[in-house]
Amino acid sequence: MLVEREPYSLNAAEKQPLLLAELNELTKHHQQDCSPYRQLVAAQWPDFVAAEQTEQLPYLAVRLFKQLKLQSVPDADVFKVLYSSGTTGTPSRIVLDSATAAMQSKILVKIMQHWLGKARLPMLIIDHPGVIKDRSHFSARGAGIQGLSFMGRNHCYALNDDMSINFEALDQFCQQFGDGPVFVFGFTFMVWQFFIQELQKQNKTIVLPQALLLHSGGWKKLQDQAVDNTTFKQQVLAQTAISKVHNFYGMVEQVGAIFVECEQGHLHCPSYADVLVRTPGSWQTAAVGEEGVLQLLSTLPRSYPGHSLLSEDRAVLLGEDNCPCGRLGKYFHILGRLPQAEARGCSDTFSSGTTP
Template sequence: MQIDDYNNAAVFSQFPVYGLNSAEKQAFLQQRLNWLTHHHATHCPEYARLLTCIGEVNSPMCNIEHIDQVPPVAARLFKDYGLKSIKDEEVFRLMRSSGTSGRQSQIYLDADSAKLQSQILVKTLQHWLGKQRRPMLIIDAKETMQNKNGMSARAAGLQGMSFFGRNHCYALDENMQLRIDEVKSFIEQYHNQQIFIFGFTFIVWQQFIQALQSLGLKFNLQQAILIHGGGWKKMQQQAVDDKTFKQQINAQLGDVSVHDYYGMVEQTGTIYMQCEHGHLHCPVWSDVVVRDINSLAQLKNGQQGLLQVNSALPTSYPGHSILTEDLAVIHGEDDCPCGRLGKYFTLHGRVPNSQVRGCSDTFS
């Protein structure tokens, strides 16, 4: 592969989702993230000032030798500043985080950025779902996607995932209550097929699984797959961990393969899917670093710290390297028992006293 291919979206968007080893991925991301750092320093004045403040004063090029050295932007800065590397008239879509306390992150996309993020999301999810659309049960209300004041992260997630399904059934009404007759009819029609179920974690738990339990209803699905995401804060408050969540899903619904995922509006299109061994996996277009919560020094595998997420995708705003407020542990690279290449990790909650954010944590 030629160096120029690293910045050619038509080329790198076709990479195998988990198919590059560490050395190959390092070569791609080093070149791409260097280019993005230079691009955003040139086109986003606030980002250029940030680089100056952290010591990258001599050149906006910030020529990194390893992807772990990319200077990250703190996630909460997207709430305080309109960070964008495009002109106002080029804004194609405005994305907002789902936080209900304080300000929301605002992410500016031009048409090319939105297209690339969509392509990568599709390619990633096709790895898990296949290319054929499945009958889809959406654990949310149709009204969630009808907000005209900019698309929230939750609405964007629902819309993005809905492309992978057909004959959609929304399990909840506008008051977020179970539409039991519609759900029963959908499952009766498709229970022998590979149903795709999607929802945000706490909503799936409280508004769907617990509602079924209260009604004494169980189903016997065959070869269904549930993909869920969003914060675990409220789940932890109810002492519900990943194992318990999966057990209750299977108890109520039958043969369902359950996969959590991690993602954020600040890096739309980049998602970290959970494999059958409980690990979140970096696709080829992204990488993660774990840093000490006080010194921000990079930690070794097996040590818990702040998660930094790097992505090859954001070109319309400086979101290619973000320091989150989430705690994580990296377990390894290229050697997960599931066989997928790339780093794999687990999440361990949020930094104490950090702002609440997340698609299902914000539902009340």
């Protein structure tokens, strides 16, 4: 099983046959236990029996999780339902049973430990404490922070509920832990807008030279402000002395198997997940270096058919097994969101033949 392997330890020759076998098995499982999924596959891939390469696996447009009840477990086994915030109103609905939820946490920890080490570090959260309090309206942000908080200890929230910086708490945290390794986490836009820019405005700096900053979430709002990854990192270094800054990409539809950016600025596939890039229109897989739509494969989703999904993100595959950082597996860049009309187009392709 891939879940037993280290995150970046398998080359293509080792990984692809294992990945293919697990994904074929998952496809069969979801066909059996999720009737809308069975209908979708039958409509789009009428001759499908099993894939000989991951490229041949059926895939669902991620938007379908907003439109259909896609679950492969009986209601009685539902342990938790995740909702994505999304920009279009209707949230995605992701159904977890306890086994899938446990596997997601286990894998998230495994990937995080690769970057953070095994010891729990003092953790600075660039958000306000209220974000995890209201459990009935648990946002994707709250869930993300909750999911990662058990990777750290002595949690400190850097912001007040009104998004201003809580300097008292921040200064105390830096005084107490600033000399050692520290885990800093926040959503990309929150880190930029309410922390880094605010420190700069107020002409303040903090000193966390051994910290590692992990941040996640779209670049869209930052791109609108003409802030790219390099600018982001330079500004973080200037205001906080943090030089280890890693973005990560993941979506609520595939929690656990996240894609973390290495020192080269490349997003890496862990052993449990993979990516393909497809050319819009023909939907053939694109070559390395060619822009297209990102398809995500993950061996974790068992309680819902989310093991092979066409995202609404544009991406480019950069290579496989040969990143200068030394980690094995495919690595890629995210280029941004698909325009809404195009995103709707790819989802409509898959809606025929189903009864919502």
